[in-house]
Amino acid sequence: MAKQWHAPLLLLTLCAFLLTACGSVGDTEVADADAALPAxxxxxxxxxxxxxxxxxxxxxxxxxxxxxxxxxxxxxxxxxxxxxxxxxxxxxxxxxxxxxxxxxxxxxxxxxxxxxxxxxxxxxxxxxxxxxxxxxxxxxxxxxxxxxxxxxxxxxxxxxxxxxxxxxxxxxxxxxxATTNRTGEKPRVLLVYGAPGTYMVALPNSLGGNILELAGGDNIAADYPALQSYPQYATLNTERVMEANPQIILIMTHGNGEEVQKGFEQEMRQNAAWSSIDAVVHNRVRVLPADLFGTNPGTRVTEALQLLVSLFADLEAQ
Known part of the structure; x- marks a missing residue:
């Protein structure tokens, strides 16, 4: 009689072994798949x-x-x-x-x-x-x-x-x-990106142009046609600048701010019409800090915004 139980017992043991092995293989496959996924x-x-x-x-x-x-x-x-x-x-x-x-x-x-x-x-x-x-x-x-x-x-x-x-x-x-505390009329602003011998005006779709508008300025070049190679900027159009008569001219540069300002002032002297612009008459041509405006300032973007808010507030107080 004992021999009659050997076959069923062997089958049960074999099934248990196979189930355990299958489970182990499945777990290993899942683990390997998880390890292959990017973090x-x-x-x-x-x-x-x-x-x-x-x-x-x-x-x-x-x-x-x-x-x-x-x-x-x-x-x-x-x-x-x-x-x-x-x-x-x-x-x-x-x-x-x-x-x-x-x-x-x-x-x-x-x-x-x-x-x-x-x-x-x-x-x-x-x-x-x-x-x-x-x-x-x-x-x-x-x-x-x-x-x-x-x-x-x-x-x-x-x-x-x-x-x-x-x-x-x-x-x-x-x-x-900064944007909700604005009062008064928006100042007319010309925002220039300058390098020695090269001057472009910043459009609203540039970082400088966006900060200007958030600070409450009126970008006089807002509707200028964008340059194909630099779509955030446009060609400096002297005639249109004369018509808009900006109250303040702001210059952005990667560095060498004094050199860029001198070059821009020389450009203005070559055309007598610049001398009648409000910004020139009242000596309101400013070079902005290169670390805030000549490049993406990252987390310091609020410093750039506050600087323009202060400049425009001072202009309104004059």
Whole structure:
């Protein structure tokens, strides 16, 4: 009789073994599949899906504003743009060129895993950046809203979403306070981007133009036709400037503000009509700080806004 129980017992044991083995294989497959998934995936400003296996630990920023935001969020910045307006707190960070001219050799040396570039200028550099093992994240800063969007995107990349939300909310609150406290008539403003021998006027779809309008200024070049190569700017049209008669002229530059101002004043002297403009008559030609207006100021954009609010308030008081 004992022998009759051997076969069923053997079958039960074998089934139990097979179920355990199948479960183990299934768990292993699931674990392997999970390990293969990227830790995070972003959608950048160019609507590209960019995936990282983990939070980037070697971040290179091709613009000051992007570098500023990474530092504010506690990220690891290993490369910063080469600029005449260095960012505070980045003295030990290597300069790696700019969005206009990327230094691939330095970026490769730094073992960058994330490179923060400009949507308009750096799309062409994606294959080269990926060729050295890094991922390009494209953004832009043509408005204060763009900057707060950058902050939230980089917060997602660093897994610091709550910090990014708070930082962007603080900026939005300061902008709201500045725009709701405006009184009086809007001053007529000519906002010029200058480099030695080259002068363009900023349009409302530029960061400077957006800050100007938020601060309560009337951009006299608002309806100028955009340049094809730089759609946030337009050609300086002397005749139209004369007609609009700006009360204040503001000059933005990446650096060498005094040289740019002297060159612009020389341009004005060559045309006697400039001498009758309100801004010239009352000596209201100002060079704006390069770290706030010559580049994306990142989290310091509210400082740029407050500076223009103060300038316009002083003009109204005169």
């Amino acid at each position: 995070l995936t972003l959608t950048d400003f160019a609507e590209r899906q960019v995936s990282f296996p983990s939070v980037p630990q070697h971040i290179v920023a091709l613009g000051n504003g992007e570098a500023d935001i990474i530092i504010a969020l506690g990220g690891t910045l290993v490369g910063k743009p080469t600029t005449s307006t260095p960012l505070k707190g980045t003295e030990e960070v290597m300069q790696i060129g700019t969005a206009h001219e990327v230094d691939l050799e330095k970026i490769a040396y730094l073992k960058a895993d994330a490179v923060l570039g400009n949507t308009q200028m750096n799309a062409k550099d994606i294959p080269a950046i990926e060729g050295i093992g890094a991922k390009m994240v494209l953004t832009q800063a043509n408005s204060v809203a763009d900057i707060t969007k950058q902050i939230r995107l980089f917060g997602q990349m660093l897994k610091k979403e709550s910090e990014a939300q708070q930082l962007s909310a603080d900026i939005e609150a300061e902008v709201k306070a």
